[in-house]
Amino acid sequence: MGLFSAITAKLKGGLAKTREVFVSGLRSLLLGRKLDEATIAEIRRRLIEADVGVKTTDRFVTRIEEDFRAGKIDRGEQVLDYLKSELKAMWPAQDRELRFAVQKPTVILVTGVNGAGKTTSISKLAKQLQSRGLKVMLGACDTFRAGAVRQLEIWGERLGIDVIKGQQGGDPAAVAFDACQAAKSRGVDVLILDTAGRLQTQDPLMRQLTKIRSVVGKQIPGGPHEVLLVLDATAGQNALRQAEEFNKAIAAGNPGDSSDKPQGVTGIFLAKLDGTARGGIVVAVREVTSIPVKFVGIGETPDDVQPFDPEQFVDALFEQ
Ligand SMILES: Nc1nc2c(ncn2[C@@H]2O[C@H](COP(=O)(O)OP(=O)(O)O)[C@@H](O)[C@H]2O)c(=O)[nH]1
Numbered sequence: 284m285g286l287f288s289a290i291t292a293k294l295k296g297g298l299a300k301t302r303e304v305f306v307s308g309l310r311s312l313l314l315g316r317k318l319d320e321a322t323i324a325e326i327r328r329r330l331i332e333a334d335v336g337v338k339t340t341d342r343f344v345t346r347i348e349e350d351f352r353a354g355k356i357d358r359g360e361q362v363l364d365y366l367k368s369e370l371k372a373m374w375p376a377q378d379r380e381l382r383f384a385v386q387k388p389t390v391i392l393v394t395g396v397n398g399a400g401k402t403t404s405i406s407k408l409a410k411q412l413q414s415r416g417l418k419v420m421l422g423a424c425d426t427f428r429a430g431a432v433r434q435l436e437i438w439g440e441r442l443g444i445d446v447i448k449g450q451q452g453g454d455p456a457a458v459a460f461d462a463c464q465a466a467k468s469r470g471v472d473v474l475i476l477d478t479a480g481r482l483q484t485q486d487p488l489m490r491q492l493t494k495i496r497s498v499v500g501k502q503i504p505g506g507p508h509e510v511l512l513v514l515d516a517t518a519g520q521n522a523l524r525q526a527e528e529f530n531k532a533i534a535a536g537n538p539g540d541s542s543d544k545p546q547g548v549t550g551i552f553l554a555k556l557d558g559t560a561r562g563g564i565v566v567a568v569r570e571v572t573s574i575p576v577k578f579v580g581i582g583e584t585p586d587d588v589q590p591f592d593p594e595q596f597v598d599a600l601f602e603q
């Protein structure tokens with residue numbers, strides 16, 4: 284059997300915790316059961332607990348209540364089917380593909396707080412791109428944290444990818460500059476920049492990020508073509524706040540820019556979905572931002588990544 288079944292099995296494996304706690308819980312609550320008000324209250328509790336988000340949970344539960352009271356539904360199975368189809372409908376046909384430059388190199392700026400999973404996610408992207416036959420280069424702009432450059436270098440060595448670095452504690456924007464130069468002169472297809480873990484509340488660090496963005500823009504027309512925000516799926520509400528704050532900060536990097544360069548965060552890489560039973564976070568992210576989730580991380584190796592596909596995702600979640 285082909286690629287598709289392998290991918291689904293892997294995604295299923297990555298979502299095991301959420302499926303076993305959230306979906307199995309719902310199933311045993313609902314299968315073969317008549318609906319009543321107490322059961323509906325329990326559905327609400329479970330949706331919230333899975334980090335589905337208050338707004339979406341309210342919308343789902345209000346509709347279930349209305350239909351129940353109007354006598355349109357009375358069986359648990361109907362709720363399961365309803366939830367499954369509503370979940371699939373949460374994501375409009377957004378472009379979830381990576382954006383590539385018309386003329387190489389494409390620059391992907393990767394951002395997110397410390398420990399979110401940036402460097403690991405970069406290794407995953409790099410490997411995917413490499414397997415499409417593209418020449419990839421990495422820029423170690425996280426000069427802030429001890430060991431961060433080395434960590435990226437180790438991935439670079441394993442994958443056979445050049446890593447451009449500067450001094451520990453040096454200027455990240457200078458590394459971005461060097462990496463852009465090197466990418467152009469070495470005929471690289473895709474340059475991925477690993478940035479320092481910035482707390483969204485630390486203004487100087489946010490300014491640093493906007494500086495990297497504008498350095499890239501000056502070196503490479505239209506760059507960065509993609510700004511990926513890595514969010515830690517296990518971080519719940521914090522992850523959601525970061526999505527909002529990072530988007531603002533990065534959009535501010537190009538005030539008044541009227542080109543068709545994408546503004547702000549262009550995509551989310553939701554890492555560590557395998558590490559949480561609260562995989563509903565992907566819905567909550569949708570609730571707070573229209574930025575598409577482009578990839579999900581489901582493990583610690585460069586192969587543990589899946590493009591986010593709502594239909595496949597919900598199927599993998601609900602499959603037994
Ligand atoms: N289980 C799991 N762990 C991950 C995933 N992505 C990253 N990690 C782990 O999260 C930790 C922090 O990752 P790192 O890439 O160093 O984060 P950074 O500080 O944002 O660069 C490491 O221990 C990674 O192995 C994932 O998708 N699943």
Ligand SMILES: [Mg+2]
Nearest residue numbers: 401402425431
């Ligand atoms: Mg890192």
